Amino acid sequence: MIFCQLACLDSISILQYILGVEINMNYLPLFLNLQNKQIVIIGGGQVAERRLIRLLPFKENITIVSPALDKSLRQLIELHNVYWLQTTCQQEHFKKADLIVIATNDPITNQYVLENAPTSAWINAAHQAEAGNIHFPITIQKGKLQIAISTGGASPILAKKLKKSLEAELPDQYEQYIDFLFEARQLIKQLNISVATRKQLLHEIVEKPIYSKKDQQVWFEKLKKTNVMHD
Missing domain, CATH: 3.40.50.720 (NAD(P)-binding Rossmann-like Domain)
Structure with missing residues (x-):
């Protein structure tokens, strides 16, 4: 009978049913200046x-x-x-x-x-x-990267567990990698290349992360040479 009841509920309602609490969904996650x-x-x-x-x-x-x-x-x-x-x-x-x-x-x-x-x-x-x-909210911050976690008051313990899991997934050099992504994006925006090529380059450095500073510098030099060829 319980499974039949849960099958008719959305994910938020299921969480409320299991925890026996009402989850407040009136909050919009924002980053305030x-x-x-x-x-x-x-x-x-x-x-x-x-x-x-x-x-x-x-x-x-x-x-x-x-x-x-x-x-x-x-x-x-x-x-x-x-x-x-x-x-x-x-x-x-x-x-x-x-x-x-x-x-x-x-x-x-x-x-x-x-x-x-x-x-x-x-x-x-x-x-x-x-x-x-x-x-x-509970937050994770590595340089420019910020992740906010909230269960809407349902389970602070779960929020802390999620934080620990996410932190374990992020490499130690992630902060420096985010800085690289920022610099790369600024450079790519200035290049004399098509919009499609810009998007492709931005996707590539996310799909195939470059963590080494030396490899990042090589990538920058290669990109600058590519731009010269397009001039």
């Missing part, structure tokens, strides 16, 4: 620290609001010169924020921020994910 965006992290514990680590590339725009900080978080903000507002949270502290991270263990503070946050702000509510409108 947070440059020049005001970021406010409310909280001074481990969760706030984890969020800060993810947001460090934009440290100039970050404000931590908390009356006290864990020792490790204090060391982190001192090391990276992140601004700390040592006080209890008030609306004036986040009224102009573009991204608000709620990372306290105080239900009253958490609810206060949710009720008074700007309607235009992105909100990450660590205490209750569905109360916010933005999540921090």
